[in-house]
Every structure is written in structure tokens, then in C-alpha cells.
Amino acid sequence: MDPRERLDRLLTVFGQGDPVLILPHNDPDPDAIASTLGLGQLLAGAGRSCELAYGGIVGRAENRALVRYLGHPLHKLASGELRRSGAIALVDTQPAAGNNPISESEADRVRGVIDHHPQYEGTESVAFSDIRPGIGATSTIITEYIQAADLELSPALATALFYGIETDTMGLGRGASADDAAAYFYLHPLIDTEALADIQRAQLPAAYFQSLRRALDNSHLYDGLAVSYVGEMSYPDLAAEIADLLLRLEGVRWVLSLGKYKDSLILAARSRSRRGGSGRLVRSIVAGRGTAGGHGVMAGGQVVLEGLDPEAVAAELTRLALAHLKIPEDTPGEPLLDDS
Known part of the structure; x- marks a missing residue:
């Protein structure tokens, strides 16, 4: 038509x-x-x-x-x-x-x-x-x-x-x-x-840079997957902003960014693969817990926390992401930033 x-x-x-x-x-x-x-x-x-x-x-x-x-x-x-x-x-x-x-x-x-x-x-x-x-x-x-x-x-x-x-x-x-x-x-x-x-070139509030520092401090690398826990977010799009930024990191093929907004855990996934798969990743790890959508190279979702600890939920979703991407569960997460 x-x-x-x-x-x-x-x-x-x-x-x-x-x-x-x-x-x-x-x-x-x-x-x-x-x-x-x-x-x-x-x-x-x-x-x-x-x-x-x-x-x-x-x-x-x-x-x-x-x-x-x-x-x-x-x-x-x-x-x-x-x-x-x-x-x-x-x-x-x-x-x-x-x-x-x-x-x-x-x-x-x-x-x-x-x-x-x-x-x-x-x-x-x-x-x-x-x-x-x-x-x-x-x-x-x-x-x-x-x-x-x-x-x-x-x-x-x-x-x-x-x-x-x-x-x-x-x-x-x-x-x-x-x-x-x-x-x-x-x-x-x-x-x-x-x-x-x-x-x-819209100007950014100081709170953005504070959130960025927290997200980078809480970013870990797992054999081509970068995972960032942003923590409390002032707006839900921040998870996607962090995911877009981390996708530029050398050696990273996948990104999963997670952050708490109100009573939900917000997810953003990105992929460098031409075959995509971000939508499948998010739907797989969110299945039965919340909503998810997207397509090949970018996707998002959310899980209503209902009183659950957001960091614990983020850790479980990270474990499921590792399994989906066939990265061994015992792979140690290497901190992105050196504490020294």
C-alpha cells in the first residue's frame, strides 16, 4: 500500500x-x-x-x-x-x-x-x-x-x-x-x-553530572557487556543516556543500564551488533516481571518494584542478562573506574 x-x-x-x-x-x-x-x-x-x-x-x-x-x-x-x-x-x-x-x-x-x-x-x-x-x-x-x-x-x-x-x-x-x-x-x-x-547543545543541570558520576562509579564490565546501576533518577530517560554513553566504550558490545524512578526500575539496553538483539535481551530478562519493548540495537523496559530492593532486582536482572548473552555467571564484574 x-x-x-x-x-x-x-x-x-x-x-x-x-x-x-x-x-x-x-x-x-x-x-x-x-x-x-x-x-x-x-x-x-x-x-x-x-x-x-x-x-x-x-x-x-x-x-x-x-x-x-x-x-x-x-x-x-x-x-x-x-x-x-x-x-x-x-x-x-x-x-x-x-x-x-x-x-x-x-x-x-x-x-x-x-x-x-x-x-x-x-x-x-x-x-x-x-x-x-x-x-x-x-x-x-x-x-x-x-x-x-x-x-x-x-x-x-x-x-x-x-x-x-x-x-x-x-x-x-x-x-x-x-x-x-x-x-x-x-x-x-x-x-x-x-x-x-x-x-x-541544550544546557544540563548539575544534577545530571552528579547522576553521571554515580552511574560511572557503579559500572562494571563482563566480557563485552557493560552494566551500570544509576541509582535514583530524576527522570527515566537518564538510563538510556547512560547506555548510549557506555556503548562508546572500547571493547563493549552490549550495555545494560538500570536506575530507579519513583516505584519502578527502569532498564535501557544497547547493542553494537548489526544483528541487534536488544529487544530480545530486555524481553527475556523482564519476562513476567514488567514491560519491555524495542528492537535490534536499542530497547527499554521497566519493573514495578512493589517494595522490593531496587539494587537486588538490578542484580537479578544482571544475572539474567549474563545468562541470555551466554556469559558465565561467575564472570567477575570489572569496575569501570579505578577506586585509586
Whole structure:
């Protein structure tokens, strides 16, 4: 099905009527933020009324800078807002992913899903779904729709979509497809380069560096696997930031970063392998304990602690990661930093 046909089906499903509530995954990243805004402008351009909301927080400095630049187009989902909403669209997530505000009882009100992660059970029953795990960013799919609709792109939306592709594919170097490259180079002449540079160089609070020191102090190496326990985190994206940083360490092929946020243990996994496997790793170690998602080279998950000691849970998940990667359980963890 070509982009025009997909767009026509999308607009048919979201016909005139109640406003559409568009939701990304919780704690949205640039790809999720841009995709939500892009779908909202697509539907608004076709005469549909939309509300853009998110669950969790926008925590990472670059993500906060992006939202400020865009004029805060998404609002934090209010208590009871889901119950009052009509049709719901999900972007960069799926009803059963466990990383969005949709409960099992509310899943039947989801009318549309657009995502680049592997398909979850139940998504096939949604009225409209465009699930393309071979694509590196949901922003790429939204860009195709915008091109099919011949919608004029503002510099702000072009910048957001470009940055969504940039961050999810590491500048087309991680899990990118030909479609990602086509969207990336289509958007590039339209972006606000000064604004993008400001977003990418967003200033960091002192608390970030304190957390970074703690994460590095608590990082250990196990035969190509780097494991970091970040401890208490002020925002859940921090685990992913640490994982991205440690993946650059010489000799590291896998990273598992874990940290406590509120009553959950947050996980982020990264892989240097072209075959990926991060999603399989996280799903394997979290199985039956919480939620997990992702794809080849990057994945995440969370375990609700329910009073459990987060360090003990992190140690158990580390043991399971070693087993999954076939690293002997008695392999000593070498501290990353020398105490001397």
C-alpha cells in the first residue's frame, strides 16, 4: 500500500466527529514528540479536531529544549482525560506495549496506531495500523504521510521530524532504512538549523553530572557487556543516556543500564551488533516481571518494584542478562573506574 492509500485510510477511520486524542509513549523522546505533532497537523489539515497529550515526563534536557522550541504543543495527560476522550491514536507505541497510558480496558477505544517497533499482539484488531519495524523512526512514516498529503511543512515541524529521525537512527547510522534516508534528506533543506543546534547543545543541570558520576562509579564490565546501576533518577530517560554513553566504550558490545524512578526500575539496553538483539535481551530478562519493548540495537523496559530492593532486582536482572548473552555467571564484574 502506498503512502497516499495509507493516508486515505487513516482519514477515513478518523472521520468527522469527536476530537482525536493523540498519544505517544510515556516520557516521549524526539521521535515520539515529532510524530505526535506531525499526525496532529495532518489530521487538523484535513479538518479533524485533535488533542495532543503525553504520559510521564519530558525529562532529558534536549527533549525539553525541543518542546520549548515547538511552543509546548503537547500537554500532560490529565486525570480522567482518557475516559472523556473519543477516538484515540497512538504513535511510536502500541496498545499492549505497556509504555503508554492505555489500560487493557481502554484498548478498544484506540482507533489508529502508527509505529516502527515490532507488532504487539492485539494491534492487528485496531481499525487503522501502520506498523513498520524495518523503519528506523516513526517520524519517517509521518513524513511520508505529510508528503502524500502535500502539506506545507513549517520549519518547526520539519526540524522536529528531522531530529526525530536523527536521534532514533543516530544520524542514519543505526537501524536506518532507505525510507529513513529519503525522509531525512527531504526534511534537511526545510529545517531551522540554528534551533536544531541549540536543541542538540541544550544546557544540563548539575544534577545530571552528579547522576553521571554515580552511574560511572557503579559500572562494571563482563566480557563485552557493560552494566551500570544509576541509582535514583530524576527522570527515566537518564538510563538510556547512560547506555548510549557506555556503548562508546572500547571493547563493549552490549550495555545494560538500570536506575530507579519513583516505584519502578527502569532498564535501557544497547547493542553494537548489526544483528541487534536488544529487544530480545530486555524481553527475556523482564519476562513476567514488567514491560519491555524495542528492537535490534536499542530497547527499554521497566519493573514495578512493589517494595522490593531496587539494587537486588538490578542484580537479578544482571544475572539474567549474563545468562541470555551466554556469559558465565561467575564472570567477575570489572569496575569501570579505578577506586585509586
